[in-house]
Amino acid sequence: MTESIYQQIGGEAAVNAAVDVFYRKVLSDDSISGFFDDTDMDAQREKQKAFLTMVFGGPNEYSGKDLRTAHAKLVADGLNGSHFDAVAGHLQATLSELGVPENIAGEIMSIAASTKGDVLNQ
Amino acid sequence: MPSVEFSNRVYEAEPSESVLDTLLRNGENPSYSCRKGTCFNCMMRTPDGGVPEKAQAGLRETLRVEGYFLSCLCVPEGDIRVVQAEDAAIYQRAVIQSRELLAPDICRVILEPATPLYYHAGQFLNLRRSDGLCRSYSLASVPNLDRYLEFHIKRLPGGQMSNWAFNEMKVGENVDIQGPNGACFYLPGKPEQNLLLIGSGTGLAPLVAIARDALNDGHSGQVRLYHGSREPAGLYHRDSLFDLAQTYPNFSYTGCLSGENPPLGYASGRADDVALGENKDLKDWRVYLCGNPPMVHAAKKRAFLAGADIEDIHADPFELKELRAEQRSAERQKSVA
Ligand code: HEM
Numbered sequence: 001m002t003e004s005i006y007q008q009i010g011g012e013a014a015v016n017a018a019v020d021v022f023y024r025k026v027l028s029d030d031s032i033s034g035f036f037d038d039t040d041m042d043a044q045r046e047k048q049k050a051f052l053t054m055v056f057g058g059p060n061e062y063s064g065k066d067l068r069t070a071h072a073k074l075v076a077d078g079l080n081g082s083h084f085d086a087v088a089g090h091l092q093a094t095l096s097e098l099g100v101p102e103n104i105a106g107e108i109m110s111i112a113a114s115t116k117g118d119v120l121n122q
Numbered sequence: 123m124p125s126v127e128f129s130n131r132v133y134e135a136e137p138s139e140s141v142l143d144t145l146l147r148n149g150e151n152p153s154y155s156c157r158k159g160t161c162f163n164c165m166m167r168t169p170d171g172g173v174p175e176k177a178q179a180g181l182r183e184t185l186r187v188e189g190y191f192l193s194c195l196c197v198p199e200g201d202i203r204v205v206q207a208e209d210a211a212i213y214q215r216a217v218i219q220s221r222e223l224l225a226p227d228i229c230r231v232i233l234e235p236a237t238p239l240y241y242h243a244g245q246f247l248n249l250r251r252s253d254g255l256c257r258s259y260s261l262a263s264v265p266n267l268d269r270y271l272e273f274h275i276k277r278l279p280g281g282q283m284s285n286w287a288f289n290e291m292k293v294g295e296n297v298d299i300q301g302p303n304g305a306c307f308y309l310p311g312k313p314e315q316n317l318l319l320i321g322s323g324t325g326l327a328p329l330v331a332i333a334r335d336a337l338n339d340g341h342s343g344q345v346r347l348y349h350g351s352r353e354p355a356g357l358y359h360r361d362s363l364f365d366l367a368q369t370y371p372n373f374s375y376t377g378c379l380s381g382e383n384p385p386l387g388y389a390s391g392r393a394d395d396v397a398l399g400e401n402k403d404l405k406d407w408r409v410y411l412c413g414n415p416p417m418v419h420a421a422k423k424r425a426f427l428a429g430a431d432i433e434d435i436h437a438d439p440f441e442l443k444e445l446r447a448e449q450r451s452a453e454r455q456k457s458v459a
Contacts, residue, residue: 020426024427028427039419041422
């Protein structure tokens, strides 16, 4: 059996290494920071870890329906394709900053892309 | 749905309802105050075990083992039998040793506990008056340096405990204390890491304790303290902080005034603005934020964006501290009368 990409990049430790880098990027991007501007930064950070675990192909309990529910209120507040692309861009930049090999980064980006319909409730 | 058994009466819990809420909804009279896991007034005990971890977070190991938990944070996963915790498990006695004014609306209160208290500089205690009124106050003392417990109490308009402390409290009187609580404190290790401490008002109390603790522990990185107030009088402890800076070259203190035209020797602006303006790259820094909640929340985000890791940012917004003024029983008597 081959290792999953989650195992290849180091599992939970990779999520922990990525979360602050990624979170800092989305909070600094005025076009999307409003969605993440929670006064409870620790709770928000846990959700970012859930997001990263999922796109890294790690163990998670989210179905497509859960992703729809989690983002439904955001879609009602105007979440659209350009916001999605911005998040994907920050994800890509995070991966290259952390030196994730290109083939693995490609797989991660395609997992993220596959969730677009659910995240945007389309 | 799980059931909750209390004093031989059994109640059905609503989905995701805490034990405390189930009891209150059914007309029981357990003691409680903040409902946020801060004050520990609602502590209960179960003989059955199986309490969710969250409901025991922050309790001493000995209490956890004996089945104590906070009923406001406990959403039962199965049927549970509960009893109110005995007072002695939560509180201990302390004697008021002195009170002095630090500023027109801030006083320093010194307590001596009946048995020595093990705590970290920067944590807070709940103080309970003999009639049951309870409030949280940060410790300004340092365990290894001070034999007493020190608090800075700000007089709030209409604040029952603070006005009592200013006007009526007598030296020699007893109060009950519960704690220590809170995770905003200095831990040894990484002595070369720079520390940024930002506080407003009596948020200075835990920060002075943390700074003295770190310096006494041989911290070798920069320790930079910024204290903010509207008026010069609110920047209490100025002289002793300048003294501390004389003793420890790696310690600095900046008093910040947000009011108009600050006099010479003060920085102009809110403490968080001044501190983050002067320290723009916080990568690998440890940051402590105490006091006014909007300042603390805003500074937390800014410190993070300036490069500090979330795990290195310790925040103590003073918002959980206005606990319910009266015991439940007193309230009920009023509504019956
Ligand atoms: C790239 C695909 C995405 C995936 C796989 C994803 C996944 C997730 C997951 C797993 C959660 C946690 C749900 C929970 O536990 O409550 C979450 C929450 C969240 N996501 Fe996404 N997400 C994606 C895109 C986005 C985008 C584009 C935005 C906004 C620009 C966004 C904003 C949020 C916010 C604000 C939350 C927290 C919601 C709350 O506080 O309840 N997500 N996401």
